[in-house]
Every structure is written in structure tokens, then in C-alpha cells.
Amino acid sequence: MRRSPADTAKSAKKITRRALFLGGSQLAFMGILGLRMRYMQVDQAEQFRMLADENRLKVRLLPPARGLLYDRTGTLLAENEQTFRIVIRKEDSSELDLVLRNLERLIGLSPDEQERVRKKLNSRETGPSVPVTIADRMTWEAFSTVATNGPALPGVSPEVGLTRLYPFAEDFAHTVGYVRPVTKDKLDQMDVVDPIYRIPDFQIGLTGVETKLEDQLKGQAGTLRIEQNVRGRTIRELDRQEGISGSNIQLTFDHKLQNFVQARLAGESASAVIMDVETGDVLAAGSTPAFDPNLFVRGISSKDYRSLLENIYRPLPSKSVQGAYPPGSTFKMVTALAALEEGVVTPDETVRCTGYVEVGGRRFHCWKRAGHGNVNLTNSLRHSCDLYYYEMAQRTGIEKIAAMGRRLGLGDSFDLPLPGMSSGLMPDKQWKRTKRGAEWVIGDSLNAAIGQGFVLTTPMQLAVMTSRLATGREIVPRLVKSIDGVEQPIERGGSLEINENMLRSVRRGMYEVSNHARGTAYGSRIVAEGKRMAGKTGTSQTRNVVVNNKDVPWEERDHALFVAYAPYDAPKYAVSVVIEHGGGGSTAAAPVARDLMLYALHGAVPPLASYPESQRSSIKSRLDALPLRSNGAASDTRSKA
Numbered sequence: 001m002r003r004s005p006a007d008t009a010k011s012a013k014k015i016t017r018r019a020l021f022l023g024g025s026q027l028a029f030m031g032i033l034g035l036r037m038r039y040m041q042v043d044q045a046e047q048f049r050m051l052a053d054e055n056r057l058k059v060r061l062l063p064p065a066r067g068l069l070y071d072r073t074g075t076l077l078a079e080n081e082q083t084f085r086i087v088i089r090k091e092d093s094s095e096l097d098l099v100l101r102n103l104e105r106l107i108g109l110s111p112d113e114q115e116r117v118r119k120k121l122n123s124r125e126t127g128p129s130v131p132v133t134i135a136d137r138m139t140w141e142a143f144s145t146v147a148t149n150g151p152a153l154p155g156v157s158p159e160v161g162l163t164r165l166y167p168f169a170e171d172f173a174h175t176v177g178y179v180r181p182v183t184k185d186k187l188d189q190m191d192v193v194d195p196i197y198r199i200p201d202f203q204i205g206l207t208g209v210e211t212k213l214e215d216q217l218k219g220q221a222g223t224l225r226i227e228q229n230v231r232g233r234t235i236r237e238l239d240r241q242e243g244i245s246g247s248n249i250q251l252t253f254d255h256k257l258q259n260f261v262q263a264r265l266a267g268e269s270a271s272a273v274i275m276d277v278e279t280g281d282v283l284a285a286g287s288t289p290a291f292d293p294n295l296f297v298r299g300i301s302s303k304d305y306r307s308l309l310e311n312i313y314r315p316l317p318s319k320s321v322q323g324a325y326p327p328g329s330t331f332k333m334v335t336a337l338a339a340l341e342e343g344v345v346t347p348d349e350t351v352r353c354t355g356y357v358e359v360g361g362r363r364f365h366c367w368k369r370a371g372h373g374n375v376n377l378t379n380s381l382r383h384s385c386d387l388y389y390y391e392m393a394q395r396t397g398i399e400k401i402a403a404m405g406r407r408l409g410l411g412d413s414f415d416l417p418l419p420g421m422s423s424g425l426m427p428d429k430q431w432k433r434t435k436r437g438a439e440w441v442i443g444d445s446l447n448a449a450i451g452q453g454f455v456l457t458t459p460m461q462l463a464v465m466t467s468r469l470a471t472g473r474e475i476v477p478r479l480v481k482s483i484d485g486v487e488q489p490i491e492r493g494g495s496l497e498i499n500e501n502m503l504r505s506v507r508r509g510m511y512e513v514s515n516h517a518r519g520t521a522y523g524s525r526i527v528a529e530g531k532r533m534a535g536k537t538g539t540s541q542t543r544n545v546v547v548n549n550k551d552v553p554w555e556e557r558d559h560a561l562f563v564a565y566a567p568y569d570a571p572k573y574a575v576s577v578v579i580e581h582g583g584g585g586s587t588a589a590a591p592v593a594r595d596l597m598l599y600a601l602h603g604a605v606p607p608l609a610s611y612p613e614s615q616r617s618s619i620k621s622r623l624d625a626l627p628l629r630s631n632g633a634a635s636d637t638r639s640k641a
Contacts, residue, residue, distance in 0.1 A: 057238070058129070058226050063199050064219030065162055067246030069176055069209065071255040072281070072481055077176050078210070081165040084143035084158070087131035087200070090121050092155030092228070102152050107142045109135065125184065131157065131200050137298070164203055164210075164297050168629075170290035171259050174318035175418065176251075177208020178293035196221040203297070208318070209251065209479070212417035216483065219246035250482040252281035260599045261286035263626040264592055269312075269580040271319035272592065273463035274600055277470050277571045279490050280478045282416075283600065285460070287323075289315040312555065313580075317420075321413075324422045324456040325578055328538030328585065329384045330563045331405075331451030333469055333506050335392050336377055338404035340502040344395035347505040350374040353387035364390050364446050367539070381509030382519045384537060386450050393449035398440060401448060402428040407496055409464035409475075410457055416479045424461055427454040452541060462576035466563045469510070470534075470571035472496055472503050510534035511568050514590075524590035526566065528610040531601050533594065535564030537585035549583040557581040560588035566597050573600045595623075 069078035088099065100117065103109040113135070120132045134156065135142070147158045164179045166172065181201045187193055196202060196218060204218070205211035222243035227235045261272050265288040274284040291308055308315050317323065339345045355371035356363045366372065366386040372379070380388035393401065405411060411426030425431075427448065429440040447453030457465075460477060467475040474493035482488055511534040513519040514526070520537040538561030549557040560582030565574040575593050582588035598606035605623055608616040 058228060060129070060131075060224045060226070061195060061199050062222035062224050062240070062243050063161065063196070063202055064221060064243030065245040066164065066179070066203065066219060067217040068248045069217075070248065070250045071253045071258075072250065072283075073254065074250070075255050076167060077172050077251065077253070077255065079165050079167065080162040083136065083161050083163045084138040084140065085136040085161060085201075086134045086138070086143070086146050087157050087159055088117070088121070088134055088155050089129055089131050089157075090126055091128040093121055095154050096121065099153050099156055102149070103134065103146070103156075106145050106149055107135065107138070130198070131159075133201055136201070137163075161201075166293045166297075168255060168259070169292045169294060171255070171262050171629075172208075172253070173290045173293045174287045174320070175208050175253065175285050176293070177210040177419075178206060178296045179203040179210050180206050180296060194218075206296070207419060209249075209417050211419055213249060213480075216249065217246040220244040247484050249480060249484075252276075252283065252479055252481045253285070254283045256603075257596075257599060258284045258286065259629050260284075260605070260626070261596055262288060262290060263628050264595050265579075266627060268582065269314060269319075270578060270582070270592075271323055271459045272575065272577045272596055273320050273459045274596055275463045275467050275475070275477060275574045277467040277475060277565060277574050278492075280467070280475045280493070281481070281490075282460075282463075282477050282479050283573070284596075285318075285320040287317070287319040289313050291315050318418065319578070319580075320459045321416070321418050321421045322458070323578065323580075324424045324458055325559050325561070325580075326453075326455055326540035327410075327451035327457040327462060328540035328559070328561055329386075329451060330462060330536050330538035330561050330576075330585075331455060331457070332381060332384070332389055332449075333510065333536060334405045334408055334410070334465075335389050335396070335401055335449045336381070336506055336509070337408075337498060337502060338401045339392040339396045340377075340505065341404070341498065342396050342400050345377070345392060347377045347502075350376050351380070351388045351391045353385050355387075357387055357390050359390070359394070359446060360442050362443060364443070377505055378509045378512060381506070381536065382512040382516050384513075384520050389449040390446045393445040394442065398428055398445045398448055401445070402426050405455075407474075407498070408468050410455075410461050412461065412464075414460065414464070414477050416460075416477060418479070421460075422456075422458050424458050425454055425456040451538060459576045459578050462561070462563050462578075463574050466565050466574040466576060468493075468496060469503065469506060470565040470574060472498060472500060507534055507568070510536050510564075513537065514564065520586045521562065521590040523586065524562075524594045525612065526594060526598065526610055527612055528607075530567055530569075531598070531610060532568045533564045533566040533597055534568045535562055535590065535593065537562055537590055539583070539585045542581070549581075554581050557583055560585045562586075562589035562593040564593050564597060566601060573597060575600070 065080055068076060071077055100114045117132060117134050120126055126132060143158060146153065180203060182197045182204045186204065187197060205214045220243055222241045225239040226237050229235055257274065261284045265272060265286055268288055270288050272286045275282055295304060352374050353366055353372040355369045356365045372383050372385045375383065375385045375388050405426045411424055413421040413423040432438055432440050444453055448455050464475060464477055472495060474496055476491040476493055478490060480488050514521045514533050514535045516522060521535055526533045540559045540561060542558060543556060560579040562585050563576045565571045575597050577589040577593040579588045595606060598610050608620055611619050
């Protein structure tokens with residue numbers, strides 16, 4: 001059937017509209033495609049060019065600067081030293097043999113070091129993007145040589161980093177501690193691993209304050225985005241976000257006093273603690289012999305480490321908080337206060353000392369075999385009479401004595417940022433039943449009453465005990481003064497709730513120990529007015545048989561102890577000294593404690609006028625011979641590179 005002209009015109013009109021719609025759609029699609037192509041090829045050309053050619057855009061973590069440690073005067077105790085090193089990553093090491101040959105030629109990289117780098121890069125534990133250190137602590141000349149020969153060293157990255165430095169070396173080895181690069185074993189010990197610790201050679205605190213305050217000191221990692229060419233050479237840095245430095249922490253130590261303590265204890269296996277009795281600030285905590293912590297940061301040799309381990313004086317432990325010793329007669333103030341508070345004795349009541357007493361079929365001797373005769377509380381402390389305290393033990397009982405010891409800080413490890421702190425041992429009946437599977441006997445009480453038997457204390461605890469005796473308050477030791485400039489709280493401590501008259505009686509006895517002509521520490525008295533010292537000697541036995549210390553090897557001799565506070569009328573400082581196997585407290589520990597106390601009181605080497613005139617010549621020779629730092633200055637321990 002033939003179509004009419006009208007039908008033909010109508011059909012042509014429909015075709016024209018369809019064609020226009022299809023053409024418009026095609027033009028719109030081509031326009032959008034063109035715009036997208038322009039965006040990708042022009043606007044985002046640089047971004048897509050970097051993503052091409054084997055993912056040349058790299059993102060790396062940047063180590064932050066570790067927080068600094070200061071003493072109470074603002075002197076640096078732990079700082080960061082600039083160091084130069086070169087690294088290479090497994091993903092960039094396709095031409096490793098060429099690189100190592102060129103480094104041998106340029107900086108003398110030894111065959112052993114080359115083999116170490118190969119093994120590290122081939123290790124399954126080394127990820128593709130983990131940098132492997134080729135050379136560290138480089139001289140500027142060697143570092144710049146590598147940097148200027150970059151085209152011949154594809155994949156090698158020169159880096160300027162930071163490493164820890166301890167300017168006072170041995171003085172703060174046991175308290176500040178030291179850092180070391182993170183090891184796989186250390187990572188395996190962590191429940192959750194902060195990515196910062198996967199930065200190669202990142203340093204982590206291993207001992208002392210460095211490890212206990214690690215979270216505050218380590219900081220937060222930054223990031224670096226770089227573009228590399230196909231040979232692994234960095235073309236340019238695209239973006240850098242620096243890490244956040246760790247907190248700067250000010251400790252309560254006084255670096256000059258600490259140096260004097262270390263110098264005065266030199267040659268002994270010993271420890272000492274000096275505290276401010278008002279604030280609890282630990283001004284010094286010495287332990288000898290010591291070691292240079294910088295050796296551990298740089299990598300201590302097997303020979304040096306073995307010498308530390310084999311030294312019978314044990315230089316590695318921090319004896320001031322980790323050493324636990326029978327306190328000997330320095331404990332007698334505890335027994336005296338327990339007896340006074342229990343009401344079983346008065347300060348003036350006398351006990352007759354005949355040299356020994358028989359209890360439970362066993363003889364318990366006084367250190368003075370001939371006996372002291374009739375002694376009251378003051379005389380018992382002045383002469384350090386054992387018989388008096390044997391009697392107090394029988395009247396009072398171990399439960400009251402142990403409770404008083406704990407009130408004075410014994411048996412407590414305290415909340416200080418120092419690892420491995422010993423809590424010592426303040427035993428009672430339940431402790432022996434639980435730990436020894438035996439019942440407490442009266443002989444245990446007699447031994448405990450004079451600081452022997454099961455009783456163990458640390459030098460830190462003895463300093464706290466002495467501070468509490470001096471003030472009648474629950475003084476708590478403090479080691480952190482401020483964090484990032486914010487002063488940390490001081491626990492002034494409430495009252496011990498011990499009758500003040502009882503405390504005065506004990507203090508008077510301690511005063512006569514040092515200032516009465518027949519006191520056990522009279523030879524170590526301070527004669528300067530306003531600075532006189534109250535103290536107590538102690539000698540703790542290390543064996544059951546009593547013999548002359550000169551007749552036995554060093555390691556079998558008695559420990560020498562002394563505790564003191566001064567000035568007697570207005571206490572400022574407390575000191576405790578323990579000299580391992582030093583013999584008698586009056587001859588070995590008391591002279592040291594006097595020197596330390598006088599330095600604390602004067603803020604400098606003690607003036608001779610503070611000593612008895614007859615002793616000044618010998619004391620001058622001793623003080624002049626001390627290996628003190630010049631004006632308290634730090635030693636030059638920086639890398640010679």
C-alpha cells in the first residue's frame with residue numbers, strides 16, 4: 001500500500017528528532033570523556049606519573065626526637081647527639097653488589113660489613129620497605145662523599161639522625177639508665193607494638209628512668225612521602241610531617257651532689273641515698289662501682305660486658321634500690337618506738353646488759369662481750385647495746401615491731417620510675433608460716449629486733465625511714481620534678497601518728513650516737529654549729545659465726561651501714577650509706593655519710609671548719625684526692641666521629 005505524502009512527512013519528522021537525540025547524547029558522552037581525559041592527563045598528570053613505573057611513591061616513618069632528661073638545676077643528664085648514617089631497603093637493592101663495591105671504594109666498607117648488610121637484606125624478617133643500616137656514626141667527610149656520589153649508589157639513602165648521649169657517664173648509669181636499638185626479642189615481648197618501634201635502629205629505654213618513662217620520652221613518629229626513580233634513587237620529597245618530640249623531664253637529682261657521692265664511694269661496692277626531708281626529693285642515689293652507659297648505646301664489646309659481669313663488686317645492679325641488706329643496728333629505732341608505743345618501757349627505764357642473754361636454750365650476745373651495764377633508751381642507741389633490744393623484742397613481740405617498721409617505710413618499694421626496685425622484707429609470723437612453712441619462734445624476734453635474721457632493707461628505704469624519724473611525717477620519695485615544665489605534685493605526707501615525745505627520745509639517742517664522746521659515731525661528728533648530725537651506725541653480719549673481719553675474705557665480711565639526718569634542730573636532709581662487706585658501720589660508713597651530708601648542707605665540697613680540728617689534715621688529703629668533675633661539668637663523651 002502506498003503511503004500518502006502526509007505520512008511520509010510525519011515519519012521524516014520522527015527520524016530527525018531521534019537523530020538529534022542520539023547525536024546530542026553522543027556529543028555529551030564525548031564531552032564528558034574529553035573532560036575526564038583532560039583531568040587525568042593534564043590536571044592530575046603529575047600524580048599519575050608518580051603512581052606509574054613500579055609504584056615510585058613511597059611513604060616512610062620519621063623517628064621523633066627523644067625527650068630530654070634534666071637534673072633539678074636544669075643541667076642535661078640525657079641528650080640527643082646528631083649522627084650520620086646511610087641505609088638501603090630491600091625493595092631498592094636490585095643492584096646491591098654494585099653498591100657495596102662502590103662503597104668499599106668510597107668509604108672503605110669492609111667485607112665483613114658488606115656480608116652483614118647482605119644477610120640483613122636477605123632475612124625473611126626484613127620487610128621490603130624496612131631500611132637496613134649500612135654504616136652508622138659516620139664522619140662528615142665519609143657522609144658527604146656518599147651523598148655526592150648518589151648516582152653510583154642506587155637505593156642508598158643518606159640520613160641524619162639522633163642518638164642518645166649521657167654527658168655525665170658513670171654518675172647516673174644506675175638511675176637515668178640507657179637506651180639501645182629495639183631488638184626482635186624486645187618486640188616479641190610487647191602485647192601491642194607501636195609502629196615507631198619498627199623504625200630500624202630506633203632506640204628504646206632498657207634500664208633506669210629511660211625504661212620506666214619510655215612512653216613519655218619516645219615521642220610520636222612523623223611521615224615522609226617521596227618520589228623515586230626506577231633505580232631506587234630519591235627524586236624529590238613530596239611531603240614531610242615531622243614527628244612529635246618526647247616529653248622533656250626534670251628529675252630531682254642534683255648533678256654536683258651525685259658526682260660527689262659517686263666519687264666518695266669510689267673503690268667500694270657501696271650505695272648511698274640523700275633525700276630532702278621536707279619534700280621527699282631524692283637528691284642523689286649512688287651505686288658503685290658504675291659503668292659508662294654510652295658504651296651500651298654504641299654497642300658494648302663482649303670483652304667489656306664480660307668484665308662487668310665478672311666483677312665481684314657487681315657494677316650493673318642499682319644497689320640503692322635493688323640491693324637488700326640486713327639493716328643491723330640502724331633498725332633499733334624501729335624496735336624502740338614499737339616498745340614505747342606499746343607501753344612496755346619508758347625512756348628512762350634501764351635494762352642491765354651483761355654481754356649476753358639466754359632465751360629458748362640459746363645464748364644471744366651483745367656486740368660488747370663484757371656488757372654495757374645498765375642502759376636506758378638514750379644509752380642503748382648511743383652505745384648500740386644489743387641486750388636492750390633483745391629485751392624489747394620479748395616485751396613487744398614481732399607483730400608490733402613489724403607494724404612500726406612498715407609505718408617508717410620498710411617493706412615498701414615506693415612508686416618511683418626505677419626498674420627492679422626491691423621491697424626488702426619486714427617479716428612477721430604470717431610471712432614465716434607462708435614462705436617458710438614454719439612457725440615463728442622467740443629467737444626470730446630477738447634477731448629481728450637488732451636488724452638481723454629475716455629483716456632486709458634497701459638504702460632507699462633506710463633514707464625514707466630516717467626522713468620520717470626526723471619529721472614525724474609520712475615522707476614519700478619523689479624522683480620526677482617536672483614534665484614539660486609542669487611541676488609534679490609533692491606528697492607532703494600526713495602525720496605518722498607517733499607520740500612526739502617518743503620521737504624526741506629516739507632522736508636524742510641518735511644525736512648522742514654522733515655527738516657524745518662515747519657514741520659509736522663520735523669520730524664522724526660535725527662540729528659546725530647549726531649543722532650537727534643525728535645518726536645511727538649499723539653492722540650487719542653475713543655469716544652466723546662471729547669472727548674478725550680482717551681474718552676472712554672480703555665477700556664474707558660484715559656490711560657497714562649508717563643513717564643520719566641534719567641539722568639536728570631543723571632537719572633538711574637524710575642520708576643512708578651501705579658499704580658491702582665494709583666491716584663496721586662506725587669506721588667505714590659513718591665517715592662517708594658525714595662527707596655526703598656536709599656537701600648537701602653546703603652545696604659544695606665541705607669546708608674543713610666543719611670537721612674536728614684533729615682530723616682536718618687527713619680529711620683535706622682525702623677530699624683533695626676525690627675524682628670530682630671540674631665545677632660539676634659533664635665529661636666529653638660525644639662521639640669522636
